[in-house]
Amino acid sequence: MSEQNKNWLTVCKATDLVKDSGVCALIEQGVEEKQVAIFHLPNTEKQVYAVGNYDPIGEANVLYRGLVGSIGDNIIVASPLYKQHFCLTTGKCLQEDVSIDVIPARILDDQVQLFV
Amino acid sequence: MNSSIQKLVEKQKVVIVGNGMVGHHFVEQLAQLRTSNQAIEITVLSAESRLAYDRVHLSEYFSGKTAEDLAMTDEKTYLDWDVNFQTNAKVVDIDRINKNVVTESGQVFDYDKLVLATGSYPFVPPIPGKDREHCLVYRTIDDLDDIQASANVSKVGVVIGGGLLGLEAANALTHLGLKTHVVEFAPQLMGVQIDAGGGRLLKEKIEALGVEVHTSKATNVIEDGDKCRYKLCFSDDTVLETDLILFSAGIRPYDNLARTFDLELGERGGIVINNQCQTSDGDIYAIGECALWNNFIFGLVAPGYSMAKVAAKHIIGEQESFTGADMSTKLKLMGVEVGSIGDAHAKTPGSLTYTYENQPEGVYKKIVVSSDKSKMLGAVLIGDTSEYDTLLQYMLNAIDLPESPEALILPSSGDKPSLGAGALPDTATICSCHNVTKGDIIASIDAGAMTVGDVKSCTKAGSGCGGCAALVKSVADNEFEKRGVEVKKDICEHFAYSRREIYDIVSVEKIKTFDELLASHGKGHGCEICKPVAGSVLASVWNDYILKKPHLSLQDTNDTYLGNMQKDGTYSVVPRIAGGEITPDKLIVLGEVAKKYNLYTKITGGARVDLFGARVEQLPPIWKELVDAGFETGHAYGKSLRTVKSCVGSTWCRYGVQDSMSMAIDLEHRYKGLRAPHKIKFGVSGCTRECAEAQGKDIGIIATDNGWNLYVAGNGGMKPRHGDLFATDLDDDTLVKYVDRILMFYVQTGDRLQRTSTWMDNLEGGLAYLQDVIMKDSLGITDSLEAQMESIVGTYQCEWKTTIEDPEALKRFQPFVNSSKPDSNIIFIQERDQIRPATKDEKAEDLSNVTKIAEEA
Numbered sequence: 001m002s003e004q005n006k007n008w009l010t011v012c013k014a015t016d017l018v019k020d021s022g023v024c025a026l027i028e029q030g031v032e033e034k035q036v037a038i039f040h041l042p043n044t045e046k047q048v049y050a051v052g053n054y055d056p057i058g059e060a061n062v063l064y065r066g067l068v069g070s071i072g073d074n075i076i077v078a079s080p081l082y083k084q085h086f087c088l089t090t091g092k093c094l095q096e097d098v099s100i101d102v103i104p105a106r107i108l109d110d111q112v113q114l115f116v
Numbered sequence: 117m118n119s120s121i122q123k124l125v126e127k128q129k130v131v132i133v134g135n136g137m138v139g140h141h142f143v144e145q146l147a148q149l150r151t152s153n154q155a156i157e158i159t160v161l162s163a164e165s166r167l168a169y170d171r172v173h174l175s176e177y178f179s180g181k182t183a184e185d186l187a188m189t190d191e192k193t194y195l196d197w198d199v200n201f202q203t204n205a206k207v208v209d210i211d212r213i214n215k216n217v218v219t220e221s222g223q224v225f226d227y228d229k230l231v232l233a234t235g236s237y238p239f240v241p242p243i244p245g246k247d248r249e250h251c252l253v254y255r256t257i258d259d260l261d262d263i264q265a266s267a268n269v270s271k272v273g274v275v276i277g278g279g280l281l282g283l284e285a286a287n288a289l290t291h292l293g294l295k296t297h298v299v300e301f302a303p304q305l306m307g308v309q310i311d312a313g314g315g316r317l318l319k320e321k322i323e324a325l326g327v328e329v330h331t332s333k334a335t336n337v338i339e340d341g342d343k344c345r346y347k348l349c350f351s352d353d354t355v356l357e358t359d360l361i362l363f364s365a366g367i368r369p370y371d372n373l374a375r376t377f378d379l380e381l382g383e384r385g386g387i388v389i390n391n392q393c394q395t396s397d398g399d400i401y402a403i404g405e406c407a408l409w410n411n412f413i414f415g416l417v418a419p420g421y422s423m424a425k426v427a428a429k430h431i432i433g434e435q436e437s438f439t440g441a442d443m444s445t446k447l448k449l450m451g452v453e454v455g456s457i458g459d460a461h462a463k464t465p466g467s468l469t470y471t472y473e474n475q476p477e478g479v480y481k482k483i484v485v486s487s488d489k490s491k492m493l494g495a496v497l498i499g500d501t502s503e504y505d506t507l508l509q510y511m512l513n514a515i516d517l518p519e520s521p522e523a524l525i526l527p528s529s530g531d532k533p534s535l536g537a538g539a540l541p542d543t544a545t546i547c548s549c550h551n552v553t554k555g556d557i558i559a560s561i562d563a564g565a566m567t568v569g570d571v572k573s574c575t576k577a578g579s580g581c582g583g584c585a586a587l588v589k590s591v592a593d594n595e596f597e598k599r600g601v602e603v604k605k606d607i608c609e610h611f612a613y614s615r616r617e618i619y620d621i622v623s624v625e626k627i628k629t630f631d632e633l634l635a636s637h638g639k640g641h642g643c644e645i646c647k648p649v650a651g652s653v654l655a656s657v658w659n660d661y662i663l664k665k666p667h668l669s670l671q672d673t674n675d676t677y678l679g680n681m682q683k684d685g686t687y688s689v690v691p692r693i694a695g696g697e698i699t700p701d702k703l704i705v706l707g708e709v710a711k712k713y714n715l716y717t718k719i720t721g722g723a724r725v726d727l728f729g730a731r732v733e734q735l736p737p738i739w740k741e742l743v744d745a746g747f748e749t750g751h752a753y754g755k756s757l758r759t760v761k762s763c764v765g766s767t768w769c770r771y772g773v774q775d776s777m778s779m780a781i782d783l784e785h786r787y788k789g790l791r792a793p794h795k796i797k798f799g800v801s802g803c804t805r806e807c808a809e810a811q812g813k814d815i816g817i818i819a820t821d822n823g824w825n826l827y828v829a830g831n832g833g834m835k836p837r838h839g840d841l842f843a844t845d846l847d848d849d850t851l852v853k854y855v856d857r858i859l860m861f862y863v864q865t866g867d868r869l870q871r872t873s874t875w876m877d878n879l880e881g882g883l884a885y886l887q888d889v890i891m892k893d894s895l896g897i898t899d900s901l902e903a904q905m906e907s908i909v910g911t912y913q914c915e916w917k918t919t920i921e922d923p924e925a926l927k928r929f930q931p932f933v934n935s936s937k938p939d940s941n942i943i944f945i946q947e948r949d950q951i952r953p954a955t956k957d958e959k960a961e962d963l964s965n966v967t968k969i970a971e972e973a
Contacts, residue, residue: 020669078644080673
């Protein structure tokens with residue numbers, strides 16, 4: 001979908017997020033379904049991060065259940081399946097040459113919004 | 117200094133003919149050995165257009181390495197060493213009377229000592245047609261350029277010769293994109309290094325890589341081809357069409373100079389040398405592949421290096437002898453691991469062999485031992501050379517073999533004897549390319565080497581073929597540890613502490629959350645290593661419900677969702693069945709729940725039942741039904757007590773001497789939920805027949821007529837180990853007291869993911885030390901260990917019961933924050949009347965044949 005067709009979509013309340021952990025939102029656009037993992041790291045600059053929930057290495061929708069943290073300067077989620085690190089700001093995997101989608105996310109008036 | 121005296125000292129002139137790997141090594145040795153008051157002028161003459169390069173890794177030229185990458189030296193290095201050099205300087209004449217050599221271009225070089233390092237040339241069998249275009253050899257970088265040019269206009273290539281170099285050459289041809297064949301005169305590949313059995317498997321493996329191997333083929337003539345440029349006509353009237361022919365049928369010493377100038381030669385060539393590498397003319401030395409020592413030519417680089425060192429030392433007046441060399445070799449040919457050690461063909465009279473062959477996995481291993489089975493003589497390894505270092509050390513150092521030598525090559529034999537770095541004698545050769553012994557490595561550390569990298573650069577160990585790199589590291593590490601050099605045990609980049617240190621910090625400073633711990637002792641935001649460690653330590657020290665809010669984000673997904681995540685993102689459900697004892701009613705409940713939720717069902721090795729395929733949102737309703745029926749969590753997901761396996765014991769069994777069943781159930785309930793560095797398993801057997809396999813568990817208990825024998829630190833799985841007998845004939849109370857203390861001591865001091873077996877082996881003093889701590893209270897801590905265990909036992913709660921009663925915690929089990937649809941990527945198919953996850957292909961192909969899981973109402 002092209003950029004101009006995208007909009008900020010409210011998916012949940014800020015209180016639905018779990019500190020230093022992830023939840024998953026289901027985005028349904030027409031027949032297409034997309035799972036987005038949303039992480040809340042209040043001790044980091046961006047606070048809220050959203051990436052595709054599909055682990056391209058483990059080939060399952062599990063990333064929101066991974067542990068978050070940092071490796072060097074990268075804020076990361078570790079795949080709960082095989083523990084590769086994915087950078088939450090670039091989507092790049094730090095160990096292998098794959099990456100995941102990064103979705104712009106924000107908290108506005110206590111609402112969690114994704115730009116999809 | 118008086119200048120007239122200096123003038124009296126005429127410079128000794130040393131001329132080296134040949135700048136291959138060995139010639140270069142000689143230059144390097146001599147340049148380093150000569151001292152300021154030994155005036156030696158070094159001149160090296162190379163017939164090739166470039167200075168020395170690495171011929172061992174020549175085939176890498178075709179996989180991306182350049183001539184510069186392969187270079188072993190350059191002009192600047194030789195200038196820095198004050199070494200004269202000439203390229204394109206082929207020596208054509210030696211004047212032994214006036215002591216000079218003349219090059220093709222007419223340049224004359226005087227010598228006092230002459231060193232012939234002319235190497236060898238590829239032998240091309242006298243086949244009619246061998247001199248035609250596109251018939252090439254594989255020896256120098258120039259040859260490689262010719263091969264590349266020819267390959268550009270060819271589709272099919274043949275290597276004549278199936279030895280080590282021939283297979284390297286075949287590898288090069290495949291890299292160039294040619295359909296490649298190998299033709300070998302002998303009935304097998306690599307006949308020099310490996311035996312017939314190994315050769316057979318090697319052939320299979322190489323053919324599996326797309327190279328066709330033709331053995332027992334003698335080529336009569338090379339003629340014009342029908343489909344390709346040429347055809348090889350074999351003596352058995354078969355033919356093989358090809359565009360390019362590469363000869364690699366062995367090497368011949370390049371001894372022309374010696375031949376012409378009357379130095380003594382061997383019957384089949386090679387310049388005869390003595391133990392100091394001198395030829396029949398005492399001022400002329402020969403080293404490397406042109407030299408014949410004891411009627412033997414060494415076609416490997418390591419012996420050539422040894423000769424270079426001996427000759428250099430002899431020239432500066434030091435005595436050292438070349439006394440032969442080990443021809444063992446380990447390499448990777450086209451990705452196939454091949455190792456050959458010593459007497460690979462079992463030619464030693466009376467020698468005996470052990471052979472292991474695993475055809476499905478393509479592994480062949482043979483060892484050759486002396487007639488009394490006490491010494492290693494040789495070995496052949498194909499497909500897996502992981503034991504090469506150990507076997508080589510047994511042979512080189514004549515170390516006594518273990519009682520069953522076959523254990524050295526058999527897979528997964530529990531107590532595989534390994535030769536630790538500490539067990540090797542100082543004389544053990546670690547790096548045979550540079551002849552570095554364990555003693556040399558120790559000396560380099562004595563002289564100040566602080567890291568493995570330092571050791572490598574001082575001793576050069578590991579910088580030849582590189583095959584010994586792992587051994588060099590383990591010898592050096594062992595030596596560092598002996599000296600108390602700290603080996604870093606930081607758990608990750610966020611905490612410069614071991615798990616044990618974190619345990620101490622948490623309990624001493626009364627830290628209750630990860631954030632406090634990170635703020636006071638760490639940096640960054642944590643990761644999947646330190647968070648679960650902190651979670652486990654916090655749980656051990658304070659025994660809080662692990663899904664309590666501040667701890668929630670510390671748990672691995674398995675702990676968060678209280679189940680083991682499977683490959684498709686679903687979870688397994690494993691209720692506790694203490695001791696494996698279950699009533700028919702409860703068994704029926706398990707069956708009903710499994711049926712209702714369509715779960716795959718399997719009996720485990722730990723005597724309980726696993727239910728697979730539960731989606732996140734199904735976990736709470738499944739567990740509610742189980743908890744209501746009296747089940748509790750089995751902690752199959754946690755680093756905690758798994759099962760206490762038991763036999764029925766004296767209650768039922770004719771042989772049982774104690775009630776092992778009751779003991780197992782009591783122990784399982786006592787320690788369930790305890791968070792530890794790794795999982796813990798128990799076994800309790802009712803008699804010495806040991807039906808519960810207790811000796812393979814972390815804690816093993818075996819009934820005796822007088823009570824219980826306690827075993828500790830057993831292990832199954834990846835590294836099987838029998839438990840050590842810790843104490844005998846204990847009564848029930850003493851048994852429990854000791855187990856309390858051992859487990860708590862392990863929980864406090866074990867490292868992350870360290871099972872009890874490695875934990876105990878790493879305690880200084882091992883078993884005896886542990887016995888002192890636990891039974892003699894040598895550290896004065898047993899009271900506190902018991903008190904801590906008592907408090908953990910007293911505050912146990914079933915995590916699933918707590919979870920299903922907590923609406924806040926249940927929110928975690930919704931698949932999406934904004935939808936209750938199930939994950940559409942979880943798809944099962946039926947197999948043997950049960951579900952299993954669909955493979956990627958199955959998901960992609962016909963979705964109509966796939967049973968999509970019905971959403972739970």
